[in-house]
Amino acid sequence: MRDQTAAAAAPTPPVDMSFWGDSYAARFEPDPSGERMIVNMGPQHPSTHGVLRVLLELDGEYIVRAEPVLGYIHRMHEWMAENRTYAQFIPNMGRVDYLHALAWNWAYVGAVERLTGMEVPERAEYIRVITCELNRISSHLLWWGAYLLDLGAFTPIMYAFDDRERILDILQMVTGSRLTYSSFTFGGVSMDLPPQFIPKTREFIATLRSRLPMYKDLVTDNGILRGRCEGIGILDLDTARRYGATGPCLRGSGQAYDVRRAEPYSIYDRFEYRIPTESACDAMARYYVRLSEIDESLSIVEQAMDSIPEGPIQGKGPRKIRPPKGEACFAVEGARGKIMVMVQSDGGPMPYRVKLRAPGFSNLSLFAELAQGTLVSDAVSILGSLDLVIPEIDR
């Protein structure tokens, strides 16, 4: 062990800011005893799902410090918004969070509609709700599979993809694409529901409802899974609030906050649905919340299909949008939490500023605190339970 006072007195090494230098690692100082190990988890790591990098200081396998490093998939979406017309920016939204693309699509379109005072016809609102909820289910299913993959179970993701594939087929009928949907337009949606849509969706809902109990028996009730999730990553409500956590992460800590209920938008006040919460605050609680949300979303889709009216799908409005000077915000509930888009206009054909509020960013900030003192395996479990989509965090 080195002399503590000598280590404290030694000048800090200069931070290498050159192109090849790793300024993050240089600032992440190891402890003076020299007995701990600094490890890069990511940007190439199987369970950081894409390009998240976490600097870990390890004492054996225990994590002393964790620091997420961002920016590996930054694509300047907000800057792009300032350089194209309002309509041209719509496809970007599907690339922000590719798993719940329609929620982002909706948040942006909603903000512009609020800014220009556009009305959305009834039928379009129903189509938006149906497709957005189906998209939420597909996102939760993918999370479920990927989370179990993180925990070392290879098979569930194949079942999840099997179900998800059916949703993609259905959404393809309405939106024309399978992943990065951008079918919501200002004042409505771009395509009406095809005639086979409703029967196909009902068939899918019946299939998924019959498979969910199997998932519970095979996966949720598995002892090994419970050992890996219960009591792991305890997130108390106070911490969750301080970090601005939303979505299933917050609801897993017992707070029934859901944008669809708290700041009602569109026609969500017409449907009956529960906001699932759990009081255990651990990874298992977040797991339960997401699985219950699949049930609730299925029920919303059913109710919406029962009461969908006939009518136009596109409201009246100019083809080229030039909103008046001012700004507007629109928040929607995404699969990962509160998505908010702020659009500021200077009266021109292009937005003056677009700010995207990504729920994943706040949820990721929790990780440093939750991971402290846990094992590497637990950190993987915690990271998975936060349901992060890195492109959304980096934007």
Added chain:
Amino acid sequence: MSMTISLADPLVRLVLALVGIFAFVALNGLVLVYVERKVAGFCQRRPGPLHVGPQGLLQPLVDALKLVGKQLLTPAKGDRILFWAAPLLAFLPVALCFLPLPFDASLKAIEINLGLVLILAFSGVNVIALCLAGWGSGNKWGILGAARAVAQSVAYEVPLLLSVLAVAFMSGSLDLFVITESQGAWPWQWYAMKNPLAFLIFIICAVAETNRAPFDLPEAESELTAGFHTEYSGMGFGLFFLAEYANMIVVSGVAAALFLGGYQGPVASGIWWFLAKLYAVLLLIIWLRWTYPRVRFDQLLNLSWKRLTPVALLVLAGTAVAVRLGG
């Protein structure tokens, strides 16, 4: 002076047996790769390998060819000698473990009345290879994997040994042929039926010893990228892979001989019975892998030290009393 080469010469027999064993391991390795991928496909509602050869049968050959064709890289921070010694050390001891396996009543590589001890001794060498691989790579994930491998191996060899000892008590021998012969041809005469707890402990420890999911912590893909073999490319990785499969075959063979009556069957006793039982155990291990999530490291050690070891001790004591009273 003329040298006669006869089958009676033990050296000739040993050389022939080693050649036979390498052929057996390589062939079974290829078959197992195919079986594993097909079973995985079956578990996951997909067809598995399908396009290379009829029903994808040539897939393992092509996989092996690909591995052979890859460049071998040594990490700059690694220890060159240890790094390349490790895959060889992983594979060679496993081959020796095949020597005392009772494939058939007359099919044996060497005459040895301590066959069980030989297998236990050489299967313990495997962990040194994993340790060297992790250390020689000069990779932090590799070292974590190696540390896990050592702790896991130490923890699971104890209950494994105890459960095997229970069988040795019952048969009164360490010779795998004698142990096999002391069981009958029918399932209720097997030690798996007579001593089910020992069999259960043996299977759990066998999965842990071969580092297979749900106990695949040394390589734990989603945690340690690939653990001890993170830095290996081409056949360096290939040898570890082959060693893992050879290890699986050995433990399944031991399970078949110790607990399932070996080569004896109700009709037409012979090597096919041994292979059928061996593959039944292998399929069980593969099935487990594609069903369960991975346990955490401390849970793994707790399972061994707090549950399996005490239970195995009790089983051993119970068996000893039963053997004394019964015999």
